[in-house]
Amino acid sequence: MEFENSASAMTLPKASGEAVDEDRRGFVKKLTVTALTLGIGGAVVECGRFLKPNVLYEPSRVFKVGELSRFAIGSRTVIEGRGIEVVRERDGLHAISLVCTHLGCLIKPVENDPEVGYVCPCHGSTFARQGEVLGGPAPRDLPWYEMYLDHTGALVVDASKVNQKRTKLVV
Numbered sequence: 001m002e003f004e005n006s007a008s009a010m011t012l013p014k015a016s017g018e019a020v021d022e023d024r025r026g027f028v029k030k031l032t033v034t035a036l037t038l039g040i041g042g043a044v045v046e047c048g049r050f051l052k053p054n055v056l057y058e059p060s061r062v063f064k065v066g067e068l069s070r071f072a073i074g075s076r077t078v079i080e081g082r083g084i085e086v087v088r089e090r091d092g093l094h095a096i097s098l099v100c101t102h103l104g105c106l107i108k109p110v111e112n113d114p115e116v117g118y119v120c121p122c123h124g125s126t127f128a129r130q131g132e133v134l135g136g137p138a139p140r141d142l143p144w145y146e147m148y149l150d151h152t153g154a155l156v157v158d159a160s161k162v163n164q165k166r167t168k169l170v171v
Contacts, residue, residue: 061160065095068155068171076109084145084157085109087129092168095147095157096131101140118142130166 065079071088078085083098083106098118100107105122117129125136132141144163149171150156 062156062158064150064154064156066155067153068149071155078109079157082157082159084159086147086155086157089168092170093147093155094163094166094168095145095159097143097145097159099142100125100138101133101142102136102138107142 063082065077065082065086071077071086071093073088073090076085076087078098084095085098086093086095098107098109099105100120100122102120102123102125105120107118107120107125107127110116110119115128116126116134117131118127119125120127120136120138123137125138126134127138127142128134131144133139144166146158146161146163147169148156148158149169155169
């Protein structure tokens with residue numbers, strides 16, 4: 001009898017050990033299935049993202065700024081959201097960039113100073129009314145952009161083309 005009791009005692013730990021092994025195997029199977037599912041799901045999501053292009057749509061660099069009558073002789077008109085100013089003088093019009101050539105800050109036109117036309121609020125560069133660098137860290141003059149009148153008589157600025165000769169649009 002004692003022998004039976006000891007034999008049954010020996011089988012009990014073995015049976016409970018098998019139960020532990022089964023629980024462990026089930027856990028590992030569930031973990032493996034979960035990891036594979038997440039991996040395949042992530043790969044499918046990334047393939048979907050690959051098929052949809054990452055494109056930043058920018059506004060056109062060629063745009064109308066208005067009718068010629070909008071710009072009186074002697075006026076300096078900032079075109080909001082475009083980073084340019086249209087200047088009309090007696091001998092013609094020109095469009096000048098309001099983006100500092102140092103680090104790309106938007107510069108501010110100066111109204112009351114005959115020598116300084118623009119000041120960069122970020123790093124203190126100063127520019128003449130025609131865009132030449134007067135001081136500060138800016139390495140280059142402000143660029144002028146090409147301008148023309150379209151077939152409807154509207155004034156058009158082409159900010160994709162720099163007016164290297166700094167010629168004015170005579171109207």
